[in-house]
Amino acid sequence: MKYNITILFLLIICLNTYAQFPDSERDGKYFEVNGAKLWTVSFGEGEPLFFIAGGPGNTHYGLRHFDSLSTTNTLVYYDAYGRGKSDTAEVVTEYTLERDIEDLEGLRKAMGFEKINILGHSYGGVVAQGYAIKYPENISHLILANSFHSYLMWQENCDNSNHEIKTNYPEVWEELMKIREQGAVSSNKEHIEIYGRVPYGFLYAYNPNNFKPRGRKPYPNPLNVKLYYQMVGKDGDFELTSDIGTFDYRKQLKDLKMSVLIYGGRYVRVAVPRMMVQYKMFCPQAEFVMFEYSGHNPQVEEPSALFVLIRDFLSK
DSSP states (O other): OHHHHHHHHHHHHHHHHHHTSOOTTTSOEEEEETTEEEEEEEEESSSEEEEEOOTTTBOSGGGGGGGGGGGTSEEEEEOOTTSTTSOOOSSGGGOOHHHHHHHHHHHHHHHTOSSEEEEEETHHHHHHHHHHHHOGGGEEEEEEESOOSBHHHHHHHHHHHHHHHHHHOHHHHHHHHHHHHTTOOTTSHHHHHHHTTSOHHHHHOSSGGGGSOOOOOOOSSOBOHHHHHHHHOTTTTTSOOTGGGTOBOTTTGGGOOSEEEEEEESSOSSSOHHHHTTHHHHSTTSEEEEETTOSSOHHHHSHHHHHHHHHHHHHO
């Protein structure tokens, strides 16, 4: 009986803790930006911290692990154009890196913020860097989380991922090569299905158990595949073209004047550490941290250490 009461008490604490944060689907607000409605979820106290999700094509929902930062900052999560609960394009060519950068600026204005802090995760960091270069006067602090400094780094992401799949999932690789020999490319439905058999935790995690399916209710439009292949190119899992095949911030990063924090995870087969550490050369004024027990998502695998780092950085 004693143990049942203890378990019930802990459950109540967990439910109350979860309940203190807004719901991603219900407790948000739309803002009209560049002719489209963008869904935002904002809460907390202090200076605004905008989160830009990865993919390209992902929603803000996967970034809700950062919620506890709301005790020191006003968190602004949003679904970019074509993602989640935001409007989608009638024509896929409307999805561009430049559009994502301009939509962030439009959202800042619509929400009435003079200056903002930004955390861009993975592809979100590509948007964040582009925004920081174009609108440096609007940023107080810039955080690049497991991101990419150039198309060359992203291409190495593809090359390394494919090497790992070929080495560790040879049965998947063999099937993939068969359909590629018949003319299939990354954006073909069958290609996407076979490629997707490789577990997320294998390519992205220090501990794959941290990323097992939890049976949660799916968030709307969780990954816009058409948007993804518009941005990376029709065979973007092997050879980049389009926007992601051309961006390159390496020469401009050294000129950023705002405070910059860059971090990555040691155990990741994308945003690979060999390329990640090059940020020390291209952006020498930044604080650089490598999380030794994380993959692509230190906010999941080493949250305590990460949140201390972010709070300290934002307080400077």
